[in-house]
Amino acid sequence: xxxxxxxxGLYDYQAYRDRPKLQWPGGKTCAVWVAPNxxxxxxxxxxxxxxxxxxxxxxxxxxxxxxxxxNRVSHWRMADVxxxxxxxxxxxxxxxxxxxxxxxxxxxxxxxxxxxxxxxYNTRYSxxxxxxxxxxxxxxxxxxxxxxxxxxxxxxxxxxxxxxxRTLDLLAEYDFAYTCDLxxxxxxxxxxxxxxxxxxxxxxLEVNDHYGFNVYGMSGREYADCxxxxxxxxxxxxxxxxAGTVMCIPLHAYxxxxxxxxxxxxxxxxxxxxxxxxxxxRAGEIVDHWRAAQ
Amino acid sequence: xxxxxxxxTYPHRAEGYDHQFYEWSKMHTRAPASWPDGKSVAVxxxxxxxxxxxxxxxxxxxxxxxxxxxxxxxRHYTVRDYGNRVGVWRMLDAFKSAGxxxxxxxxxxxxxxxxxxxxxxxxxxxxxxxxxxxxxxxxTSDLPEDEERALIADSLSRLEAASGxxxxxxxxxxxxxxxxxxxxxxxRGLAYTCDWVNDELPYRFQNGLVNLPLNTxxxxxxxxxxxxxxTQGWAQMMRDSFDWLAAEAKGTDYxxxxxxxxxxQLTPYIMGLPYRIGALEELLEDFAKREEAWIAPGADIVAxxxxxx
Numbered sequence: 001x002x003x004x005x006x007x008x009g010l011y012d013y014q015a016y017r018d019r020p021k022l023q024w025p026g027g028k029t030c031a032v033w034v035a036p037n038x039x040x041x042x043x044x045x046x047x048x049x050x051x052x053x054x055x056x057x058x059x060x061x062x063x064x065x066x067x068x069x070x071n072r073v074s075h076w077r078m079a080d081v082x083x084x085x086x087x088x089x090x091x092x093x094x095x096x097x098x099x100x101x102x103x104x105x106x107x108x109x110x111x112x113x114x115x116x117x118x119x120x121y122n123t124r125y126s127x128x129x130x131x132x133x134x135x136x137x138x139x140x141x142x143x144x145x146x147x148x149x150x151x152x153x154x155x156x157x158x159x160x161x162x163x164x165x166r167t168l169d170l171l172a173e174y175d176f177a178y179t180c181d182l183x184x185x186x187x188x189x190x191x192x193x194x195x196x197x198x199x200x201x202x203x204x205l206e207v208n209d210h211y212g213f214n215v216y217g218m219s220g221r222e223y224a225d226c227x228x229x230x231x232x233x234x235x236x237x238x239x240x241x242x243a244g245t246v247m248c249i250p251l252h253a254y255x256x257x258x259x260x261x262x263x264x265x266x267x268x269x270x271x272x273x274x275x276x277x278x279x280x281x282r283a284g285e286i287v288d289h290w291r292a293a294q
Numbered sequence: 295x296x297x298x299x300x301x302x303t304y305p306h307r308a309e310g311y312d313h314q315f316y317e318w319s320k321m322h323t324r325a326p327a328s329w330p331d332g333k334s335v336a337v338x339x340x341x342x343x344x345x346x347x348x349x350x351x352x353x354x355x356x357x358x359x360x361x362x363x364x365x366x367x368x369r370h371y372t373v374r375d376y377g378n379r380v381g382v383w384r385m386l387d388a389f390k391s392a393g394x395x396x397x398x399x400x401x402x403x404x405x406x407x408x409x410x411x412x413x414x415x416x417x418x419x420x421x422x423x424x425x426x427x428x429x430x431x432x433x434t435s436d437l438p439e440d441e442e443r444a445l446i447a448d449s450l451s452r453l454e455a456a457s458g459x460x461x462x463x464x465x466x467x468x469x470x471x472x473x474x475x476x477x478x479x480x481x482r483g484l485a486y487t488c489d490w491v492n493d494e495l496p497y498r499f500q501n502g503l504v505n506l507p508l509n510t511x512x513x514x515x516x517x518x519x520x521x522x523x524x525t526q527g528w529a530q531m532m533r534d535s536f537d538w539l540a541a542e543a544k545g546t547d548y549x550x551x552x553x554x555x556x557x558x559q560l561t562p563y564i565m566g567l568p569y570r571i572g573a574l575e576e577l578l579e580d581f582a583k584r585e586e587a588w589i590a591p592g593a594d595i596v597a598x599x600x601x602x603x
Contacts, residue, residue, distance in 0.1 A: 042306070043313045049295040057354065057434040059313070061471045061489050062510060068492035073321045080548045099307050101318060120304065128297045136302045217521035219531060258511050259494070259535035259556065 001192075003165040010168070010182060010191055011200070019187065019243040022293055024286075028279035029238030030231065031286045032272060034087045035157075035180070035203060035250045036078060037118060038104055039094040041067045045123035051162070053123040067122075067254050071101045074257025079111060081266045085273040089113035090283035092157045092180065092250070095141045096120050098148035109149050114282040116180070117141035119159020126162040134164055138174055154284050157181060157203065172196040178287045186234060186245050188290040199287045201246065206230075208250040213261070220261030224268035235277040244279075246286060315476060315490075316499045326552020327495055327599060333588035334543035335536060336555045336595050337581055339396035340465075340488070340508055341385060341562065343404040343411070346374045346429040354434040357467045358515065359561075374563050378408055381566020388571065390418055392578035396560075397592040399425035399465040399488075402449050405456035412457045421591035423463035424449050424484070435472040446478050462593045463488060469510065476503055486596045494539075494555055496599040504600070506557075506592050513559035518570070525565070525573035532558060532577055540586040555595065 002009040024031050043064050045053045054060035082089060091108050093115050098105050108115065119126070120137055129137075137159075145153045156171050157180040171179060172193035179191060180203035191198045205211050207230050212223040227249060234245040256265050272278050281289075306312035329336050348371040350361040359374060361367040389396055398415050400422050405412045415422065426432070427449045433442055446464075454460050462485040466475065469489035479487055480503045486496070488508040496506045510516055512535065517528045535556055545551035565574050581587050590598075 043311070044306075046298070046301060048297055048301065056470060057436045057472070059435070059471070059473060061466075062469045062491060065490040065492035066510070069494075072319065072493050076320070076322050076548045077542075080546060084547070096304065096307050099309060100311065102309065103320065120302070120307075124301065128295050129301070130296060133297065133302050140302070213521075217523075219521075219523060219527055220534065221530070258509070259538045260512065260531035261534075263534050263538045 001165050001168065011184065011189060014189065019241065021242040022187075022244045022290065023242070024244045024279040024281075025289065026279065029244055029277040030235040031244060031246045031279045031281050032087070032231065033090050033246070033248050033281055033283050033286060034082055035092055035248055035283070036075075036082075036089045036108075037092040037250065037252045038075065038097055038108065039067060039070065039118065039122045039252070040097045040100050041094075042121050042123040045121065048125060048128065050127035051125050051160070070253035070257070071097075071104050074253035075104055075107065077257040077262055078251060078253040079107060081262060081269060083111055084266075085269040087269060087273065087280050088282050090155070091115045092118040093145065094118050094120065094122050094159070095144040098144050102148060105148050114284050115145050115149050115151050116153050116155030116157065116283065117145065118157045122160050125160055126158055126164050126167065129164055131166060134166065134170060138170060142174065154178065154287075155180060155201070168198060169194040172198040177291075178283060180248075180283070186247075187243065188246060188287055199291065201283055201287055202248055203250055204248045207248075209252055209255045210250075213255050220258075220264040223261070224264035227268040228271050231272045231275070231278070235275060239277060314500060316497060316505070319497065321493060321495055322549035324495070324552070325602070326550060327602060329553045329588040329598060331588070334551075334553055334586045335539050335584075335588065336553060337536070337587050337589045338506075338508075338555060338557045338592055338595055339389070339394060339560060339589070340423070340557060340592060341382065341396055341398045341560045342425065342465075343378065343382065343398050343400040343562070344374065344425070344429050345378065345401050345403040345407060346371060351430040354436040355432050355468075355470070357429040357432055359563075360429055377562030377564075377566055378404060378411065381562035381571075382411065383414075384566050384571045385560065385562060385574065386414055386418060388575045388578055389420070391575070392582040394578055394582060394589050395419050395421070395591050395594075397421040397423050397463065399423040399463075400453060400457070401425050401428045401431070402452035402456065403428035405453050409456065416457065416459065421463070421593050422453070422457055422459045422461050423465050423488070423592065424453050424461040425465045426467050427452065429467060432467045432470060433472055433475055434470055435474075437472060439474055442472055442474060443478055446475075446482060450482060462486060462596070463506070465489065465508065469508070477501055479503055486592065488592060495553075496596055498603070504596050506596055507555075508557045508559055510559075512557060514561050514564045515559070519561075519564050525570040529573045529577045532556070533580070536581065536584065536587070540584075543586070
């Protein structure tokens with residue numbers, strides 16, 4: 001990026017009208033990927049100068065235990081519903097989860113899920129890191145996930161969405177294929193990096209379960225309706241224009257796996273899975289297919 | 295600003311948790327819990343009895359629902375007190391009519407100030423849980439240890455003196471505890487706390503205390519007051535929860551099932567309003583008729599769970 005410039009120079013403007021044709025495998029018009037965030041939040045993280053990890057003095061019992069629900073209860077509830085409708089996960093992983101609760105990570109491996117890095121912990125922020133520190137967390141992520149899953153990670157969602165001006169350049173240098181940190185489009189597009197190449201795959205804040213429940217205050221049924229409407233529209237646009245769209249469903253088990261939400265969510269997945277325009281894919285497959293067509 | 299050099303070192307990065315309160319355990323592979331008479335879903339109604347002094351305190355933090363305007367905040371003082379004068383009596387009638395026994399997490403000050411309310415709660419067979427002194431009695435690690443010990447001791451002794459009951463359970467204001475709280479509660483002889491929301495069944499802390507998770511997402515404060523859903527929306531969420539848990543209890547692809555628990559937290563000044571109480575009454579009647587439902591106070595659920603450990 002152009003550091004300190006008003007326009008960070010991440011990408012060129014490209015109008016949504018008259019985009020190049022892109023067909024997903026099997027003539028599908030909307031690639032749907034599900035991104036469970038498998039996270040570990042530290043109970044007593046160091047408090048840096050940029051962002052306070054917890055609103056309360058440590059231990060923040062509700063904040064900590066709320067997220068711990070994923071790793072004791074709701075991960076399996078969420079994962080089972082995804083598997084039932086044939087959706088693999090592309091996991092945004094706090095890589096220290098491989099050390100703390102390896103069984104959660106192993107469950108994703110067993111289901112054929114892809115893993116990418118969401119930092120070491122979701123309580124360690126990249127703001128203010130020097131280059132050595134940032135290289136350290138990238139290399140740590142690559143090594144830790146390879147050891148736990150056998151996969152060389154290809155994607156990045158910054159820990160707690162915290163970045164430095166050099167993050168994207170470093171990802172390209174380390175041969176990452178995609179970033180999930182930019183929300184400017186409904187299609188895969190290149191990001192400008194200092195060397196090599198890096199794609200931006202649409203993740204989503206708007207249909208992220210965190211936004212749905214904790215920002216917009218939706219019920220589980222309202223959130224499920226949003227997912228259905230988001231999919232229906234993107235599938236229809238991909239069909240009409242011939243330029244395949246991408247829909248991401250970013251999840252947190254402690255939110256979507258709550259007993260009052262998981263049933264409606266299952267109905268949304270049932271709807272999307274049954275639509276012949278849906279390509280159920282992992283993030284890496286979507287980026288690879290797009291890249292091959294460039 | 296730069297970060298300290300050791301910002302990318304992680305002293306607690308190892309298998310298990312980064313603390314010693316309790317051990318990791320995944321719910322779906324535990325030995326199945328079973329509830330009395332073959333019921334599969336324990337439904338726990340937990341009502342908060344809160345007295346908000348009109349002189350709020352911010353140390354260690356101001357309780358949710360506390361005073362908002364400059365002093366004197368008649369508006370919030372009286373709106374909150376409406377729950378204790380009117381709303382809770384509607385709830386007591388609704389529980390009685392459906393044959394439901396609940397838990398009442400009670401500020402010691404409520405027991406002292408409104409003895410006829412406590413008498414009615416106990417006469418109807420409900421459980422009293424300790425819930426601090428009053429809504430200024432908040433806890434975090436910023437509270438000095440001697441003050442925290444005194445606060446908990448004061449809460450328990452005043453509640454016991456006013457109600458004649460020695461509570462088995464403890465619920466902190468806003469579920470907020472310090473590093474020390476769990477040990478102080480165990481030392482004081484409490485059987486359980488309901489502050490940690492990481493599970494859907496009781497589990498034991500290393501120090502012997504049981505945590506009975508009181509899901510904050512399913513509280514009327516979260517759904518009705520914060521997310522601003524209607525009570526019909528709230529009731530729908532309770533029914534969706536019940537249906538999911540009852541199905542999960544039978545076993546699924548990932549679990550052999552076993553008893554599940556649905557905690558429903560109620561606040562008299564929220565759910566006890568004339569236009570809202572009807573939804574609670576209907577839900578109580580509905581759940582009381584469900585063949586999978588075991589509606590019980592927290593202490594009974596903990597006791598039943600303990601016999602199976």
